[in-house]
Amino acid sequence: MMPSIPLTNVIVAGVGGQGILTAAEVLARVALEAGLEVKKSEVKGLSQRGGSVVSFVRFGPRVYSPVIEKGTAQLLVAFERAEALRWVHFLKPEDNAVVLNDLTVVPLPATLGLDTYPQDVEETLRQVAGRLLVVNAPAVANRLGNPLVANTVVLGAASTLLPFPEDLWQRVLTDLFRRKYLEVNLQAFAEGRRLAHTSS
């Protein structure tokens, strides 16, 4: 079995339609299969129409609250730049990591000039994050021929920062994805891991 894994808080954030809930589901299942207690909390409904979406995943020997408290997340996986900023204050001050998907999605209020899209997101994240991993998942996904697997690329990169073996991730992906999309998702996952290992 796995060495004992302490209580871990992961935030998965992005824009409705990016596959955030699926990515968080894979992570939660991996923790479940590792024999841990898991809780996951997300808000569905209105958030899906292109709005901000977030999922909290917590695992460890014992988990009470399904929501993560400010200042306690060890890992933030952001599928979009501004969405990363939205959750920085939830990070644990030291000892944390951020995985950022290299993507900007400008929301309607910014397009209409009613709000401004934040500048220098990477710079801000670098100040806050113990470790920052920026992955160009859309490019990888396009290269693999399916833009929809970008979320699995990001997840692959994030998986290198979590205490579970690669074959467990693969097993859960195999369980979760329909046959038709499995191969490309496994490739996307592997590419994500490779990107993480090659970037410093």
Next chain:
Amino acid sequence: MARRLLSGNEALAYGAWAAGLKVAAAYPGTPSTEVLETLARFPEVRAEWSTNEKVAYEVAYGAALGGVRSLVAMKHVGLNVAADPFFSSAYAGVNAGFVVIVADDPGMHSSQNEQDSRRHAKAARVPVLEPSDPAEAYLFVQRAFEISERFDLPVMVRMTTRVSHGKGVVEPGKRREVPPREYRKDMQKYVMVPANARVRHRILEEEKLPALRRFSDTLDLHRLEPGDPEKLAFVTSGVAYHYVREVFPDHAVLKLGLSWPLPERLLEEFFGTYPRVMVVEEGDPVIEEELKALGYSVEGKNRLPRYGELDPSVLRARILGSELPHPEPRKAVSRPPALCPGCPYTGVFWSLSLLKKPVMGDIGCYTLGALPPFQAMDTTIDMGASIPMAFGMEKAGRQAVAVIGDSTFFHSGVAGLIDLVYNGGHSTVIILENDTTGMTGHQGHPGTGKTLQNGGRRVDIEQLVRAIGVEHVQVVDPHDLKATKRAISEAIRHEGPSVVIARRPCVLIPEGRELYQEEPVRWIDPEACVGARCHSCLRVGCPAISVDKETGKPYIVDFLCVGCGVCEQTCPYDAIHPVD
């Protein structure tokens, strides 16, 4: 037994199924919808979407009287719609077990208010179970059926968003078949004419509730977790229990499984040991007020917020006056939900934003028509309110337009339209026929003919509207901007009640997606586009259109564009074209 990761709503479905459930009905509503969606997968259960919560309640209640275990599920505001049968069924009682699942939405993640359903339950004298996570949801719903049968009462299981949508580890077991109960005609019990209802109310108050109170004291769903008597102790229920445990790991806690009626002896014991007690509950001070009525002095909503959602940070800040160290918050960008690229509603709201009449709105995806750039909605109060409120505006001397979705029209719009015709109104009603219940995740409704399991017959909106007696009825494609605007203007000018049916399928359902399969995405020719002094295309509110910061010229984000071509119709400079 296999460990599974289930949401609270899924766990409720598995638990009810295991308890021998046979009939389930609901009207969708976040955060309750997945209960029925999960139940639909079990062949032993007859699960269906009803036209509204009152109907769902009565279908399931009828089945319970008929002798089989049944449930109804709804969001908190749905219980307002079903309140009529809810109150009287508590007098009449049940036959086989009958469970009412109500999901509250503290914090209003996707609701128009954050009322606390326990208040309804207490007012109707219906016992309330409050699970705190999926594992408890699985267990509690099974106990709810037992309590319902034992006390001959409907039983409420009160969920909240975090319990309904949060996932946790559950070990679901096998189904236990429960033989159907005999149905016996019993008019004194089930015919609520005053003479019978007086007797039933007395039985409820004098027999059932005292017995239920004694029972609450013996119930193994309450849990007393001892702690240091010098420290503040907590009485709590639902997900709030976990927040208390998170922030106060070694304080005493009395976790109530049945939050009404309260276990009075257990409370005596708890207050005897722990003199300083605070109540932490999600929603209104329901438990707190009960405790105060019993003569206990407790803290609670004097320290904790009376609105919004609790979480560990809130408890830490309000009770300890502290917070964990954390990086400073940064400004992100406002990202409200928006109508999808290709949404059929764009043409309707584009027209309404130009026509500038008061728009009495309703509830659904189309409520997003209230946001910029349209801002084409003056009111949103409750489902079905649009038509009667437009009629009211008319009586106040202002001509208004009602906008209502197709599922909402069946839910509670039809009666309003009949009223408008009957009372000689002249208002205009726009019915958005997108062939689905969009907001809650694409459920069928009578206009689609698709039911939750199988079978079903379609109810045609146009025929229905004509049968009601509306003479001026027009059907338009809302993606034809000119035709839509013209149809709405004509309807407004028409003497007498008028209906415009804006018919085009939702872009997220297969029928809608298919329309654009072959369509190329659009692009804006920067040579032809004049930029900031026009921006006409921005008025269709499409999230796929962005603006270049340097030039001020709009461009189309290709991975968001579906190729619906609505923006093309708005461009006076012919700058928008299909990509070839």
